[in-house]
Structures are given as C-alpha cells and as structure tokens.
Amino acid sequence: MLKLSGLNVGYGKVMVVHDLAMEVRTSELVSLVGANGAGKTTLLKTISGLIKAQSGVIEFMGDTIINLDPYQIVERGLVQVPEGRKLFPHMTVMENLELGAYTRAAKQSRAANMEKVFNLLPDLKAKIKQTAGTLSGGQQQMLAIGRGLMTNPKLLILDEPSIGLSPRLTQTMFEIISQIKDQGVTVLLVEQNVHHALGMANRGYVLEQGRIVLQGGGHELLHHEHLKKAYLGM
Ligand SMILES: Nc1ncnc2c1ncn2[C@@H]1O[C@H](COP(=O)(O)OP(=O)(O)O)[C@@H](O)[C@H]1O
Numbered sequence: 086m087l088k089l090s091g092l093n094v095g096y097g098k099v100m101v102v103h104d105l106a107m108e109v110r111t112s113e114l115v116s117l118v119g120a121n122g123a124g125k126t127t128l129l130k131t132i133s134g135l136i137k138a139q140s141g142v143i144e145f146m147g148d149t150i151i152n153l154d155p156y157q158i159v160e161r162g163l164v165q166v167p168e169g170r171k172l173f174p175h176m177t178v179m180e181n182l183e184l185g186a187y188t189r190a191a192k193q194s195r196a197a198n199m200e201k202v203f204n205l206l207p208d209l210k211a212k213i214k215q216t217a218g219t220l221s222g223g224q225q226q227m228l229a230i231g232r233g234l235m236t237n238p239k240l241l242i243l244d245e246p247s248i249g250l251s252p253r254l255t256q257t258m259f260e261i262i263s264q265i266k267d268q269g270v271t272v273l274l275v276e277q278n279v280h281h282a283l284g285m286a287n288r289g290y291v292l293e294q295g296r297i298v299l300q301g302g303g304h305e306l307l308h309h310e311h312l313k314k315a316y317l318g319m
C-alpha cells in the first residue's frame with residue numbers, strides 16, 4: 086500500500102532521514118519505533134507531503150505521490166493523526182469530528198463514519214457538546230484519532246499517540262488502535278513505546294538517527310538483542 090525507497094530528507098543542509106526504505110502492506114499494522122529525535126515525525130511529514138524530500142520515491146496504492154500537495158494525498162486516503170493532537174480547543178467535540186470529514190470520500194460516508202467512531206470511542210459520544218480544550222489528555226488523543234477516522238482513511242498514520250498518557254490510558258489507546266486495524270484500516274504506528282508498539286505489530290522498523298537499523302516481525306524484533314539492550318533496558 087505504501088512503499089518508500091531511497092528517501093533522503095533534511096532541513097536545509099542538515100540531513101535527517103538517510104536512504105530510507107520501508108513498506109506497509111494492505112491490512113497490516115506496522116510499527117516504526119525510535120528514540121526522540123530519530124527522525125520519525127520528519128519522515129511522517131514527508132509521507133504526508135508537508136515536507137519535500139531531497140530525493141527518493143514514495144508510492145501509495147501503486148502511484149507515486151512525492152510531488153502531490155498534502156490535500157491531494159489526504160484525498161487518496163492517506164491520513165495522518167499528528168503528534169500533539171492539533172485539535173481546535175475552542176470548538177466542540179462534534180465540530181472537531183466534522184472537520185475531519187472534508188474530503189470527497191469522507192463527505193459521502195460521513196454518517197457511517199460518525200457511527201463507527203462512536204462505536205469505537207463511546208466516551209466521546211457523551212461529550213459531543215463539550216469544547217475539545219476541556220477534555221483530558223487521553224480524551225483529546227481519542228478525539229484526534231476519531232477525527233482521523235472521519236477522513237475515511239485507507240492508511241491511518243499515528244504519530245506517537247501514547248505520548249503523555251498514563252499507563253492505563255496507554256493500554257486503552259493501544260487496544261483502540263488494534264480494533265481500528267481489525268476493522269480493516271491499514272495502520273502505520275509511530276511510537277517511542279517500543280514494547281507496546283512492536284507487541285501488537287505485524288511488522289516493525291527501528292529508526293536510529295534517520296536510518297532503519299532493524300526490521301522484522303513485531304515479536305521477532307522484541308526478542309532482538311540490540312532492541313532489548315537499547316530500548317527495553319534488558
Ligand atoms: N523544522 C525543523 N527544522 C530543523 N530541524 C528540525 C526541524 N524539525 C525537526 N528537526 C530536527 O530533525 C531531527 C529529527 O526530528 P523529528 O523528526 O522530530 O524526530 P522524532 O519525531 O523521531 O522525535 C532532530 O534532530 C530535530 O532537531
């Protein structure tokens with residue numbers, strides 16, 4: 086579904102992502118893990134067309150998308166839930182959700198998507214009239230995911246959804262992501278929470294200083310010596 090190869094991305098002369106190759110196949114949940122500053126968000130912004138790569142190929146559903154504008158990429162069904170949620174705090178939960186349904190495909194299936202979101206995130210339904218800024222951190226993250234689902238994604242990309250959440254909410258959040266995958270949405274999950282993210286992934290990639298240093302099955306990676314030492318303190 087998504088295929089990257091030979092990707093190089095930087096800010097001015099400072100290169101951040103180096104000769105990167107990875108892929109996400111239809112119906113997979115793929116986790117990309119790496120420490121703070123590894124280049125995860127830079128990579129995701131490049132996939133979404135917000136940053137232009139210096140060189141390389143990005144293909145989505147068989148088409149090259151590297152020269153498309155961000156809105157054209159979203160129209161094709163590649164939807165990102167950004168790091169830090171980026172909600173409209175003074176608008177209600179309902180209004181934030183509706184803002185997700187701006188693409189042609191999403192407008193057509195707006196009612197059905199709304200129902201799916203409320204089934205998946207029942208806590209949100211009780212709060213539709215509240216402004217987003219009054220929600221807890223966990224609820225705001227759920228709302229950001231809900232808004233992403235309203236955009237009718239074929240591929241949903243999540244940038245560090247567990248950041249700032251309590252262990253209990255983190256657990257809930259990963260369960261919700263697992264349900265999204267079970268409903269047929271392909272997911273690329275980007276996380277520093279290596280244990281959870283790889284534990285639930287079909288496949289994973291480890292990013293260090295802008296390079297993929299390890300890849301493989303999620304459980305296989307969790308048992309890799311380098312990963313255990315560098316990320317799990319074992
Ligand atoms: N807008 C920017 N301008 C210059 N450098 C940046 C910018 N955004 C991020 N960087 C740098 O790129 C590197 C990777 O950052 P980032 O992609 O945010 O990593 P991660 O998401 O893995 O924490 C860091 O060294 C960071 O300082």
Ligand SMILES: [Mg+2]
Nearest residue numbers: 125126168245
């Ligand atoms: Mg980041």
